[in-house]
Amino acid sequence: MDIIVCVKKIPDPEIPPAKFKLDMESKRVIPPEGIPPVINPYDEQAVELALRLKDKYGGKITVLTIDNDADTSIVKHALAMGADEGIVLADKAFEGSDSFSTSHILSQAIQKVGNFDLVLCGRQAADWDEGLVGAIIAENLSLPLVTLAEAVDVVDGKLKVKRVTLDGYQIFAVPTPAVATVSNEVGQPRLPSGWGIISASRKQIPIWKAGDLDADPSQIGAKAVRRRLVKLFIPVREKKCEIIEGETTAEASVKLAERLRKAGVI
C-alpha cells in the first residue's frame, strides 16, 4: 500500500505555559528560545499509522511538508522513523497561506506524486488547532474521507477504517485511494532507529516550487485567505489556589476532605 503523509513543522507544543510568548502588535507567536521546532505530534502519529500499515502490507511511504525556508528537518525525522521518500514544498508564493491554500498546494503535490492508495494527515496541527487540511484535500481530490482514524486494515481490496467517536467508534469501508485524518488514540509513535537516522541523513530531499506543482496562483498565499486575524492574545486566568498544608501529606489530605465537606462540595 502506497501512502502519502502530510506533516507540518510547529513550535514545540509541550513547552510549559509559562514559556509561551506572543507579540500582540504583530499578532505572532514568539518561538521559545533554545527549544527547536518539532514535527506536529499529531502528524507524527499519522507517520506511525502509515508505518504500521507498511509493516503489515508493504508499500512505500512518501512524506510531504510545506516549509518556506526549505528546512528538511521534520521530513528527515519521518524518514528516520521509517518513511521512504520525502519532499519539501517551498516557495515565496506560499507565504501567508491559510488552510485552503495549504490544502490546494498539498493536493497539487499529491497529484504530482501520483500513485497512492491513502493520504494521511494528523487530526489537527497543535499550533493553530484548525483541523481542516485533511478534509479539504479530500474535497479537492474528490476522494472518500474518514476523520479521526485510529486503525486501518485492508479487507477485500478496500480499506476498513476505525473512526474514534466521543463514546465509542465507527467502522467504515472505503475504496482506495482515500484520505484519512489520524486520531491521537493511535498512541506513541516509534522512535527513529540509529540506522534510520543514518540513512535519512544521506537521503536527497527534493524541493518543489509553485511552478513544479501547477498550483493556481489565485488560490495560494496571503491574497487568497478567506479570513483575517484581528487579534491574538493570551487569556488571563484569575484563579487563586489555596494550597492545603499539613505536617505530613496524610494530614493535608484529611484537612482537604474536611475543607470540602465544610464548603459543601462533598
Added chain:
Amino acid sequence: MSDKKEVLICGEVKGEKITTITKELMTTGRKLCIDLNQPLSLLLIGQNIQEAANEAILLGADKVYTAEGASWVESFPEHYVSIIADICNQTGPSIILFSQTDMGRDIAPRLAARLGAGVCLDCIELAIDPDTKSLLQTKPVYGGNAMAVWASTNNKPQVITMRPRTAAQAEPDTSRKGEIVPVALDVNNSMIKGKLLETLQEDVKGIRLEEAKVIITGGGGIGGKEGFQLIKELAQILGGAVGISRVPCDEGWMPAGHEIGQTGHMVSPDLYIAVGISGAPQHLAGCSGSKCIIAINKDPEAHIFKEADFGIVGYYREVLPVLIEKCRNLLA
C-alpha cells in the same frame, strides 16, 4: 435562493429530542440573528424528527428544515455533506453553525470547501462587527495557550463549529411561532463511495461525564493502569465519574471514552479533582468550566495549581488512600 439570508444551525437529535449541545447553539445563533437582523433556521436530519422540530420552534427557530433520512450514526459522513450542501445551495445562509461534536468537526471543513465558504472550528465566541457586519470568530489556538479572533473577509457563507458549554441552553417559550419546512432529499449519492459498516457506542459505566456532578481525573502522573484503582474508589465514594487526560488515553491505561480535554469530552461538574495532571492547556480546555477544581500533584510548580481552587502538593499514592478514608467517614 431565498431573497433574505438566514443563520442556519445544523442541529443534532438524540432519542427524538434536540441535544443539549444544539440548544446551546440556538442561544448563540439567536444572538447573531438579532445583530444581523436575519431569521434563525434549524436543519434536522433523521427519522421521527417532527417532535424535535416542534420543540426547536419553541426554542427560538423561525424555520425548521426537516429532512427524513438516516441518522448521523447510521450514515457515511459524506452523505451529510451532500445533503447539507444541497440545502445551503437552496437557502443561501450567511452563517452555518455546527457544534464541535463528532458530526460538526467531521463535516464542517468539507462542507466549507464544497461551498467555497470560510470556516473556523472550535470557536468559543462569535460576534458581528457593528461596522463591517463581518463575523468575528474567537477560537483557542496553540492548545489553549492563546486566543485568536478572526474576521471573515468575503461575502461567502461562514461555516463555524462552536465548542460545547460556551453558551447557556435556549429555553422554550410556548408562545413562539415558526414554520416547519420538509425538504426532499434529492442528492446524487453515486459519487459517495464509502460505506458505514458498524457503529459502537460504548456504555460508559456509571454516570456520563457531561452529566456528572463530580469527576475524578487521572493523568500521566498515575503512571499506569493499576493506579486508577484509587481514582475509581474515590469516584465511587463521591458518587462521581472517572476521567483521564491524554497520556493515559494514548497509553491505553483506560478506555479512550473517558478522555477529558481538547481531544475528548468537555465537562463542567461541580467538583473536579485532577490527580497527577500537569495542567496542559489542552486538558484545561475540557474542564475549566468546573465550579471547583482540586489539584493533587507532587510537583509544586505544576501548572494545574494555577487553575485550581484547592491543592495538595503530594504524591497521589499518599494522598488518595487518606482522602478516600476520610471522605468515607464524613459521608457515612
